[in-house]
Amino acid sequence: MIYLGIALFLTSTIASPVYNAYNNAVSSDDYMGYRLPGTQIPSNYKLNIIVGKDVIENKKNTFDGMVEITFKVKKVGDEKLDYIKLHTPSEKTSKVKLKNDKAEVKIIAHEFNETSSIMTINLDSELDPKMTYVLSMSYTGNVDSKSMYGLYRSSFKNDKNETDYLLTTQFEPVYARWAFPCFDEPKFKATFDISITHPKGYSVLSNTLPVGDPKKIGDDQLKTTFQTTPKISTYLIAFIVSHFTCTKGENIDTNVIHQVCSREESSANRLLAANWGKQILNAFEDYTGVLYNQTGLLKMHQVAIPDFGAGAMENWGLVTYRERLVLYDEKESSDLDKQSIISVIAHEFTHQWFGDLVTCNWWNDIFLNEGFAAYFQYIILTQMHQASPWQLEKQMIVDQLQPVLVDDAASSSKALTAIAATPDEVNAKFNTIAYNKGASIIRMMENIIGSENFKKGVTKYLQNKQFSNAVPSDLLSAMEEQATKANLPKDTSLTKVMQNWLNEPGYPVVTVTQKSIGISVKQNRFLYDKINPSSESTWMIPISYTASSDKKKFDTAPKAWLTSSSTYINNVFNTETEWVIVNNKQGAFYRVQYCDSLWRSIADQLLHDHTEIDVLNRAQIIDDLFNFARADYQMKYSKAFRYLNYLGNETDYFPWVSALHSLNFLLTRVGDHTTLGVSLKLKVVELIGTVYSTLSFEKDDSGWPLHSFKRNLIFNAACKYGAEDCIKNVTTLFETYKTTGK
Ligand SMILES: *[C@@H]1O[C@H](CO)[C@@H](O)[C@H](O)[C@H]1NC(C)=O
Ligand SMILES: *[C@@H]1O[C@H](CO)[C@@H](O)[C@H](O)[C@H]1NC(C)=O
Ligand SMILES: *[C@@H]1O[C@H](CO)[C@@H](O)[C@H](O)[C@H]1NC(C)=O
Numbered sequence: 001m002i003y004l005g006i007a008l009f010l011t012s013t014i015a016s017p018v019y020n021a022y023n024n025a026v027s028s029d030d031y032m033g034y035r036l037p038g039t040q041i042p043s044n045y046k047l048n049i050i051v052g053k054d055v056i057e058n059k060k061n062t063f064d065g066m067v068e069i070t071f072k073v074k075k076v077g078d079e080k081l082d083y084i085k086l087h088t089p090s091e092k093t094s095k096v097k098l099k100n101d102k103a104e105v106k107i108i109a110h111e112f113n114e115t116s117s118i119m120t121i122n123l124d125s126e127l128d129p130k131m132t133y134v135l136s137m138s139y140t141g142n143v144d145s146k147s148m149y150g151l152y153r154s155s156f157k158n159d160k161n162e163t164d165y166l167l168t169t170q171f172e173p174v175y176a177r178w179a180f181p182c183f184d185e186p187k188f189k190a191t192f193d194i195s196i197t198h199p200k201g202y203s204v205l206s207n208t209l210p211v212g213d214p215k216k217i218g219d220d221q222l223k224t225t226f227q228t229t230p231k232i233s234t235y236l237i238a239f240i241v242s243h244f245t246c247t248k249g250e251n252i253d254t255n256v257i258h259q260v261c262s263r264e265e266s267s268a269n270r271l272l273a274a275n276w277g278k279q280i281l282n283a284f285e286d287y288t289g290v291l292y293n294q295t296g297l298l299k300m301h302q303v304a305i306p307d308f309g310a311g312a313m314e315n316w317g318l319v320t321y322r323e324r325l326v327l328y329d330e331k332e333s334s335d336l337d338k339q340s341i342i343s344v345i346a347h348e349f350t351h352q353w354f355g356d357l358v359t360c361n362w363w364n365d366i367f368l369n370e371g372f373a374a375y376f377q378y379i380i381l382t383q384m385h386q387a388s389p390w391q392l393e394k395q396m397i398v399d400q401l402q403p404v405l406v407d408d409a410a411s412s413s414k415a416l417t418a419i420a421a422t423p424d425e426v427n428a429k430f431n432t433i434a435y436n437k438g439a440s441i442i443r444m445m446e447n448i449i450g451s452e453n454f455k456k457g458v459t460k461y462l463q464n465k466q467f468s469n470a471v472p473s474d475l476l477s478a479m480e481e482q483a484t485k486a487n488l489p490k491d492t493s494l495t496k497v498m499q500n501w502l503n504e505p506g507y508p509v510v511t512v513t514q515k516s517i518g519i520s521v522k523q524n525r526f527l528y529d530k531i532n533p534s535s536e537s538t539w540m541i542p543i544s545y546t547a548s549s550d551k552k553k554f555d556t557a558p559k560a561w562l563t564s565s566s567t568y569i570n571n572v573f574n575t576e577t578e579w580v581i582v583n584n585k586q587g588a589f590y591r592v593q594y595c596d597s598l599w600r601s602i603a604d605q606l607l608h609d610h611t612e613i614d615v616l617n618r619a620q621i622i623d624d625l626f627n628f629a630r631a632d633y634q635m636k637y638s639k640a641f642r643y644l645n646y647l648g649n650e651t652d653y654f655p656w657v658s659a660l661h662s663l664n665f666l667l668t669r670v671g672d673h674t675t676l677g678v679s680l681k682l683k684v685v686e687l688i689g690t691v692y693s694t695l696s697f698e699k700d701d702s703g704w705p706l707h708s709f710k711r712n713l714i715f716n717a718a719c720k721y722g723a724e725d726c727i728k729n730v731t732t733l734f735e736t737y738k739t740t741g742k
C-alpha cells in the first residue's frame with residue numbers, strides 16, 4: 001500500500017509526515033483479545049456477494065452475502081476446542097451451519113464482540129483435528145461511503161454531468177472483515193472462489209479472470225463467477241463493480257493479460273501505465289527469477305478509483321490507485337507526476353512478490369512488505385534503461401533515508417519490528433519507519449553483502465516462502481546463505497549484525513577522530529532530546545570510508561566494523577591524504593560526526609573542488625551538519641554554515657534537496673520576520689545564487705526530468721527566501737497567466 005504523505009512527493013515540496021508513535025504498550029492479554037487463536041486454519045472460501053442497483057446508487061447502505069469456509073483444526077495445548085472464532089462484519093448473521101466430513105455439528109450459540117469484530121461460535125462438541133469442516137453463513141454487511149475502507153461506494157460526474165457510482169474495496173490492513181466473515185489475519189492464507197451478483201449494465205473485476213459469461217439471475221441481475229485464486233491473505237482480496245472501461249496493454253508473460261481501467265472519460269490517459277506496467281513487471285521477473293504467471297494468475301488489472309483513501313493498493317492481480325497516481329495526461333501532467341506514477345506502479349508491483357506471494361506473518365513485521373516495496377520502487381527502475389535519467393538510486397537517499405533519520409531520532413520512535421495488536425496500532429505501523437527505514441535497512445544489507453549476493457538472497461527468500469508467510473529471520477537466513485566471511489565482522493553472522501537495526505528504535509551517530517595514521521570511531525544513539533538515553537543500544541556498524549588518497553573511491557562495501565562502543569581503524573592516512581569521509585554514498589543507516597580538524601579538511605575540499613566528493617556524501621554532510629546543529633550535538637549552526645559555505649558553488653540537485661530540507665525547517669523555527677529569519681534569508685539567497693543563475697524561467701526543453709525537478713526546487717526556494725530576480729520573474733509570469741491563461 002502507499003499512503004499519501006509517504007514516498008510520493010519529493011521531500012523538497014512536502015515536509016515528511018509526523019510519525020504518530022503510540023505509546024501505550026498493550027499487555028499480552030489484550031493482544032490475544034484482538035487475535036484469533038490459530039486453532040482453525042482456513043483453506044478455501046466460497047463467497048457470494050449480492051449488490052442491487054439500490055446499493056450501488058446510494059439508496060441503500062447494506063448488502064447481503066453468503067460464505068462457506070473450509071477449515072481444518074489445530075490443537076494448541078490442552079484447550080477444549082468447542083468453539084470457533086472468526087471476524088465478521090456485524091452480528092447480523094443467519095443460517096450459521098457447521099458440517100464435518102460426515103455430519104452436521106450442533107451450534108449452541110454465537111456472540112459478536114463489536115470492539116474486536118470477532119464472533120465466537122460455541123459448539124455442542126469438540127472439533128476433531130482429523131476432520132475437515134465447512135462453516136457456512138449468510139450475513140449482512142455495510143457499504144461504507146465515508147471511510148473508504150471495506151466495501152465502499154465511490155462516485156464521479158460523467159461527461160454528461162450525471163453522477164455515476166461504483167463499488168470498490170480497500171481491505172488492508174483490517175477491513176476484509178467489514179465485507180465478509182473471515183479469519184482476517186495475514187497468516188491465514190486460503191484460496192477464494194468469489195462470485196458477485198450485480199445489476200445488468202455494470203461489470204465486475206476481481207483478483208482473477210471470470211469463468212465464462214455472467215449468469216442471468218431474474219430479470220435484471222447477473223452473477224459473475226471468478227476463477228479460484230492462489231493461496232492469498234484476506235487483505236489482498238478485491239472487487240470492483242462499475243461502468244469502467246479498460247485499455248488493453250501488451251501481455252505480460254505470453255499468457256497474462258494486462259489492462260488499465262478507469263472511467264471512460266479518462267480513457268486517453270491510460271497508456272503510460274499500460275506501457276510501463278508491463279515493463280516493470282517484466283523487470284521484476286528478470287530480477288527475481290520468479291515469474292508472475294507461476295502463481296496461476298493470468299491477468300493484471302490496474303484500476304483508477306475516483307475516491308481512494310490510500311494512495312494505491314497492491315491487491316493481487318487487481319491493483320487500485322488514486323486517479324492521479326496512475327492516469328497520465330501528456331499535456332497537463334508534469335515530470336514529477338510522471339515519476340510519481342511510475343514509482344507507485346513499481347511500488348505496487350513489487351508487492352505482487354513482497355506482500356502478495358510472500359506475506360508478513362503479522363503486522364509487526366510489515367516492513368517485510370513495505371520496506372521492500374519502498375526500496376524497489378526506486379531500485380527496480382534503475383534496472384531499466386529507460387528510467388536511468390531519473391537517477392532513482394540517488395533520489396532514494398534524499399527522499400527516504402534522510403527524512404527518516406529525522407523521524408527516527410525522536411525518543412518516542414519505535415523499532416521496525418515493534419508490536420502492534422489493536423486495529424489502531426496496526427494502522428499506525430504504516431509509517432515512515434516501516435517504509436523509509438525498512439527500505440534503508442534493506443539497502444544497507446545489500447551494501448554489506450554485495451548486490452549480486454543480495455539478488456540471489458531475494459530469489460531464495462521468495463522461493464522458500466512463496467504462498468506462505470515470513471518473519472524477519474526467514475529473510476535473514478536467505479541472505480545469510482549468500483554472504484561471505486569477507487562481508488561480515490569476524491565470527492559474526494549476518495543475522496546477528498542485523499538484530500539491533502531491526503529490533504531497537506533509533507540509530508547511531510559515529511564519531512570519527514584522527515589518531516596518527518588511523519581513525520578512532522565510536523558510536524552513540526542519535527537523539528534530538530537527550531532526555532531518554534535509556535535504551536543505549538550498540539549497533540554492528542559497517543564502516544566504509546574514502547580517504548582522499550584512495551584509488552577506489554566511494555565504494556559502499558564495508559572496510560571495517562564497529563561492533564562495540566568504539567574501535568580504532570589503522571592505515572587510513574598516508575602522507576598524501578588530506579581528508580577522509582566515512583559511510584560512502586550514505587550506504588548504511590547512520591550519521592557521521594567528525595573531529596574539528598577532519599571537518600575543516602572536508603570543508604576545505606568542498607570549497608576547493610566539491611566534485612571530488614561523491615554527490616551523495618555531499619548530501620549526507622549537509623544533512624548531518626544541520627541535524628547535529630539542530631540537536632546541539634557538538635555543533636552550532638554558525639559552524640555548520642561555515643563548513644557549508646561551498647554551497648555557493650553547488651549546482652547539483654541532490655545536495656540542494658538535503659540543504660533546503662533543513663533550511664526550511666530552520667526558517668520555520670526562527671520565523672520569517674525575526675532578525676534571525678531575515679539574516680537567514682539573506683544568507684540562503686546568497687548561497688543559492690550560483691545554482692539559480694544556471695536555470696531559466698524560459699520553457700525548459702532539456703527533456704531531462706532531474707533538470708525540471710531542480711528548477712522546481714530552486715525557484716521555489718529562491719522566491720521563498722526572497723531573491724528579487726525570482727520574485728520579479730514569477731510576478732511577471734503570473735500577471736501574464738492572469739490575462740492570457742498561459
Ligand atoms: C470484546 O473484546 C475486547 C478486546 O479484546 C475486550 O476488551 C472486551 O472485554 C470484549 N467484550 C466482551 C463483552 O467480551
Ligand atoms: C453539472 O450539474 C450541476 C448540478 O448537479 C450544475 O451545478 C453544474 O452547473 C453542471 N455543470 C455543467 C457543466 O453542466
Ligand atoms: C509463463 O510465461 C512464460 C514466459 O512467457 C511461459 O513460457 C510459460 O509457459 C508460462 N507459464 C505458465 C504456468 O503459464
Ligand SMILES: *[C@@H]1O[C@H](CO)[C@@H](O)[C@H](O)[C@H]1NC(C)=O
Binds near residue numbers: 608646648
Ligand atoms: C567556488 O569554486 C572556486 C574554485 O573552483 C573557488 O575559488 C571559490 O572560492 C568557490 N566559491 C565558493 C563560494 O565556494
Ligand SMILES: CC(=O)N[C@H]1CO[C@H](CO)[C@@H](O)[C@@H]1O
Binds near residue numbers: 692693695696725
Ligand atoms: C532565472 C531567470 O530566468 N531570470 C530572468 C528573470 O527575468 C529577467 C528579465 O527578463 C531575465 O534577465 C532573467 O534571466
Ligand SMILES: [Zn+2]
Binds near residue numbers: 001002351373
Ligand atoms: Zn506498499
